[in-house]
């Protein structure tokens with residue numbers, strides 16, 4: 061697999077280089093030079109395959125020249141060792157639960173695959189790998205667990221102070237070992253900017269071997285295609301041929317992976333991008349003007365992103381043609397008030413508790429179904445995080461239904477350790493250089 065930069069189509073790097081560089085020097089993002097199609101026979105019979113089998117088929121189609129088949133199989137079976145069930149709510153409405161991994165969010169797919177790929181490529185005698193990651197809530201926890209104890213790596217997680225939930229914060233700050241966390245006095249976008257500035261800084265690059273575990277890293281995106289194919293397999297078993305996916309979106313990595321899956325041959329009738337008030341992409345699809353804005357805080361905190369880093373990848377996938385994207389991707393945005401009403405509606409209608417991010421995808425599914433009453437496709441909204449991560453959002457009667465998974469109970473007994481910094485790059489740089 062060769063990759064180019066969205067800012068330089070002539071650049072060529074291997075997958076291994078792209079994973080460790082995470083971002084090209086020209087500040088674009090890496091994209092695969094060729095997007096291979098999965099064999100039609102595999103797609104036609106996908107309902108006969110398990111999630112690890114599907115994941116292996118996709119990964120080997122993309123990475124066969126980079127990781128030998130036997131090693132890749134072992135890596136996939138270790139990384140993707142939890143389920144992603146499609147749960148039926150009514151005749152045409154389904155929820156794809158992506159929170160059954162160790163950190164209780166869909167990020168486990170990307171983070172576990174990426175940490176194992178890096179560990180596979182890393183040699184013991186190489187310089188320590190410094191993994192930087194900005195999080196608005198969930199990525200940090202998944203990356204921390206994915207890399208905890210991985211030899212020759214050190215992870216630095218930047219999170220916006222006071223803007224992540226308690227469970228999310230505990231997941232970031234109670235690990236110790238090779239994981240350290242920094243509360244930044246700013247927003248997620250500030251954290252993301254600090255990480256990008258670090259990659260562009262000569263002094264830091266001379267001293268450290270820096271890489272990113274954010275979805276700017278191509279190794280995060282590839283494994284997120286697995287669950288789209290796997291959801292399609294489950295729906296085929298239920299007799300559906302056409303699928304609509306509604307994706308709660310912030311940095312647009314998740315829907316970007318869905319669109320990559322589509323380009324690899326996954327038959328999808330429609331994608332729906334669902335956002336909170338941070339609506340840079342819905343505004344762009346409507347107006348053609350791409351204008352990032354400082355992020356605002358919402359109940360769906362992990363989607364509080366004003367400058368979605370993966371949008372350039374999606375534009376690149378569709379050759380910068382907004383109308384081609386508009387044909388395949390509908391976008392909707394919802395306020396906090398609507399999100400709360402959505403949570404209550406899902407509970408009352410289906411006796412199902414959905415997190416605020418998931419509720420936004422549900423509302424978008426509903427809006428799409430109302431606008432397209434003749435579309436008989438299975439409507440699948442992605443549930444991206446376990447409800448226990450956001451207890452402060454739920455009314456008491458719904459809160460009472462939420463069971464705490466064992467790993468969350470344990471977290472509460474562990475001491476928290478984190479440093480605090482402002483959002484200025486100089487302070488962050490000084491911090492890194494002093495350690």
Ligand SMILES: Cc1ncc(COP(=O)(O)O)c(C=O)c1O
Pocket residue numbers: 165197198199275308309310311312313314315362363417418444445
């Ligand atoms: C729970 C949850 N839902 C949705 C999102 C948005 O996903 P993406 O940034 O890939 O668009 C995130 C953060 O990434 C998240 O943590």
Ligand SMILES: N[C@@H](CCOP(=O)(O)O)C(=O)O
Pocket residue numbers: 194195196197198199200273274275276310311312313362363
């Ligand atoms: N919503 C994310 C933000 C980081 O995005 P990523 O796509 O770079 O992982 C989070 O939960 O941290």
